[in-house]
Amino acid sequence: MIINFKRVPKHIGIIPDGNRRWALNNGFNKQDGYDYGIDPGFKLYELCLELGVEELTLYGFTQDNTKRPAIQTKAFQKACVDAVEKLANRDADLLVVGNTSSPLFPKELIPYTKRVKFGKGLIKVNFLVNYGWNWDLNYTLKNKAFEGDWSHDSLIKSIASSDISRMDLIVRWGGRRRLSGFLPVQSIYADFFIVDDLWPDFKPEQFYNALNWYQDQDITLGG
Amino acid sequence: MIINFKRVPKHIGIIPDGNRRWALNNGFNKQDGYDYGIDPGFKLYELCLELGVEELTLYGFTQDNTKRPAIQTKAFQKACVDAVEKLANRDADLLVVGNTSSPLFPKELIPYTKRVKFGKGLIKVNFLVNYGWNWDLNYTLKNKAFEGDWSHDSLIKSIASSDISRMDLIVRWGGRRRLSGFLPVQSIYADFFIVDDLWPDFKPEQFYNALNWYQDQDITLGG
Numbered sequence: 001m002i003i004n005f006k007r008v009p010k011h012i013g014i015i016p017d018g019n020r021r022w023a024l025n026n027g028f029n030k031q032d033g034y035d036y037g038i039d040p041g042f043k044l045y046e047l048c049l050e051l052g053v054e055e056l057t058l059y060g061f062t063q064d065n066t067k068r069p070a071i072q073t074k075a076f077q078k079a080c081v082d083a084v085e086k087l088a089n090r091d092a093d094l095l096v097v098g099n100t101s102s103p104l105f106p107k108e109l110i111p112y113t114k115r116v117k118f119g120k121g122l123i124k125v126n127f128l129v130n131y132g133w134n135w136d137l138n139y140t141l142k143n144k145a146f147e148g149d150w151s152h153d154s155l156i157k158s159i160a161s162s163d164i165s166r167m168d169l170i171v172r173w174g175g176r177r178r179l180s181g182f183l184p185v186q187s188i189y190a191d192f193f194i195v196d197d198l199w200p201d202f203k204p205e206q207f208y209n210a211l212n213w214y215q216d217q218d219i220t221l222g223g
Numbered sequence: 224m225i226i227n228f229k230r231v232p233k234h235i236g237i238i239p240d241g242n243r244r245w246a247l248n249n250g251f252n253k254q255d256g257y258d259y260g261i262d263p264g265f266k267l268y269e270l271c272l273e274l275g276v277e278e279l280t281l282y283g284f285t286q287d288n289t290k291r292p293a294i295q296t297k298a299f300q301k302a303c304v305d306a307v308e309k310l311a312n313r314d315a316d317l318l319v320v321g322n323t324s325s326p327l328f329p330k331e332l333i334p335y336t337k338r339v340k341f342g343k344g345l346i347k348v349n350f351l352v353n354y355g356w357n358w359d360l361n362y363t364l365k366n367k368a369f370e371g372d373w374s375h376d377s378l379i380k381s382i383a384s385s386d387i388s389r390m391d392l393i394v395r396w397g398g399r400r401r402l403s404g405f406l407p408v409q410s411i412y413a414d415f416f417i418v419d420d421l422w423p424d425f426k427p428e429q430f431y432n433a434l435n436w437y438q439d440q441d442i443t444l445g446g
Contacts, residue, residue: 064445133411137360138378155361177415180445184407188356192400192415222287222403 005211009168011055013190015182018174018198031075033200038083040202047207048123055124057164059182063132066104080129081108091119097161098130105130126164133181136160156185171210173199191217228434232391234278236413237267238405241397241421254298256423261306263425270430271346278347280387282405286355289327303352304331314342320384321353328353349387356404359383379408394433396422414440
């Protein structure tokens with residue numbers, strides 16, 4: 001199925017929430033849910049390729065998330081590594097963004113903290129791994145202290161996620177209507193669409209509903 | 224009518240959108256809508272006092288908004304000044320936050336850029352006037368350059384809006400599902416509720432619907 005939309009968002013952000021709730025609903029332990037979140041990501045990636053989306057940003061896990069029990073933390077770290085290994089066999093320009101100076105950042109993903117081309121590229125994929133909004137914003141100050149450059153108009157250019165562009169549309173699965181620290185600068189003008197279903201229950205229709213809704217949004221960039 | 228809620232958000236943010244659309248729908252010119260947005264703000268303020276909300280932040284106008292035709296800009300500047308003059312006869316601890324170094328900031332409001340107590344105080348009211356998210360975040364760098372203090376963990380403490388606390392709930396009128404630059408740091412963990420009606424059509428039920436919905440939200444602060 002290919003659906004033609006008049007306006008395709010250039011950059012879509014995804015908050016794939018509800019893995020743990022899905023696991024409990026399906027008789028698993030909480031930490032088992034993350035593994036079931038990988039395939040939905042690839043289905044979504046396929047749809048974005050078909051539609052010609054230029055950039056796709058996915059929330060992997062955050063520094064806030066790592067306060068959870070170790071068994072869960074290990075499970076979502078592993079799911080992130082597995083997802084990247086799977087993506088390496090496809091087409092994508094991958095960038096992993098997150099705090100690498102913490103042991104909670106999976107070492108396997110360090111090579112991707114500079115953008116790496118898999119196959120033909122075709123789409124920018126940004127993956128937030130051990131990401132923290134506070135770390136992202138404070139990065140400027142750290143950087144500037146290092147560089148001795150104190151001009152005051154360049155915070156946005158020097159945040160940790162500065163290689164990630166402004167998002168047009170953010171789709172969150174799992175019913176919660178909040179950002180949970182998802183890229184505070186790039187989400188400024190984004191339209192939010194909430195899918196009540198849990199992420200492992202991903203279906204293309206849910207994403208098409210978001211895109212259909214987006215067709216009618218009046219984009220003003222705050223003007 | 225007083226409704227008892229089990230959980231009352233400590234800090235509520237309001238995006239009072241739809242004044243221009245309301246004006247056109249009602250046979251006025253676009254710029255006439257802003258004046259009709261003042262009374263709804265006071266109705267909301269009354270409800271917050273009744274409920275015991277501790278802090279209320281309202282979007283007045285943004286630096287993005289001032290790119291609109293001058294007749295509209297003048298109208299929303301005037302509406303902001305009128306609203307503050309009206310609030311001065313009530314109880315509130317008012318703080319106006321916005322870029323005062325621009326001529327688009329109404330001079331009448333400069334005294335309120337430090338918190339001022341009206342009457343018995345009772346509730347913190349923050350009013351964003353000529354506010355810009357970029358200005359807010361970059362303020363740190365400007366400040367730090369001035370103070371020569373380059374520690375890297377204090378961006379959040381030194382943004383222009385640092386006297387405004389984290390918001391628990393953001394309610395936006397006018398149907399759009401976006402933040403439009405509304406306090407990127409304080410909105411990180413906030414739950415969003417969208418009212419489809421336009422702001423001048425404010426009714427208490429709309430606000431109560433938001434609070435009812437908020438009762439069932441699971442507050443995790445990203446954890």
